[in-house]
């Protein structure tokens with residue numbers, strides 16, 4: 314009953330009367346009232362107005378219960394506020410967490426980015442999540458997981474706007490970054506123990522700091538509507554489940570063309586900053602191992618294992 318009442322409230326943009334709900338659910342008004350009281354006790358912000366009925370006042374509900382409903386095959390931990398979900402995931406791993414454990418934060422105060430950078434997450438508007446995976450692949454194949462995650466997120470976000478992937482795993486809309494992915498490994502010399510895939514998505518950010526304004530965007534800015542974060546997380550986990558299953562059964566060769574179909578600027582001149590050098594070159598694609606293939610100005614082909622692309 315409680316779930317049915319909640320579903321009606323979530324679907325409605327305006328107030329719904331107790332009478333209407335009792336008719337719809339073929340139950341008494343008292344049963345509706347009881348369900349509403351329970352939901353309020355559980356923390357759902359429900360406004361009651363005389364003559365109008367009930368309304369959920371927060372369109373962007375994010376809590377452990379909502380998250381458990383979207384992906385029962387994952388063990389999702391919700392934390393209202395934390396420094397970094399990567400850090401929390403690492404602690405859970407140390408405490409024995411299993412594969413498919415996910416950490417989601419309502420807000421993240423010291424997010425980590427790739428290459429030791431800071432990742433800014435605006436309060437209560439972004440998705441900050443870290444997935445613990447225990448894959449049965451060798452260390453050499455680990456970089457591919459990042460690309461599999463990028464394909465999954467690109468597919469998930471393409472519902473809201475036209476997305477592209479900038480190697481290795483930035484998701485862009487109209488050339489601006491909407492999502493970053495950070496993959497961290499725990500491994501013995503010969504074996505991966507676990508991988509933590511951290512995903513940060515700008516969902517309902519209305520404005521960005523001056524320093525990011527030209528380079529960052531949000532789903533809401535691009536789709537011109539606010540989006541419940543739980544829906545975005547649901548899409549990401551659904552796509553991840555599918556893409557990872559494909560990777561496990563058929564390997565990266567099936568995923569590679571999907572990644573390349575989203576890739577920005579194949580055939581274009583780009584600048585790549587790697588640890589060794591900065592080079593201007595033509596982007597050719599990726600290898601079966603997930604490395605970047607570029608052609609230098611002299612014609613020589615080079616593989617880039619780690620670095621950044623400037624478009």
Ligand code: BTN
Pocket residue numbers: 396397398399400423424425426427428430432440441442443483492493494495511512513514
């Ligand atoms: C990047 O583009 O540099 C990667 C950014 C990754 C950010 C996410 S947000 C969730 C998870 N927790 C972190 O501290 N970082 C990742």
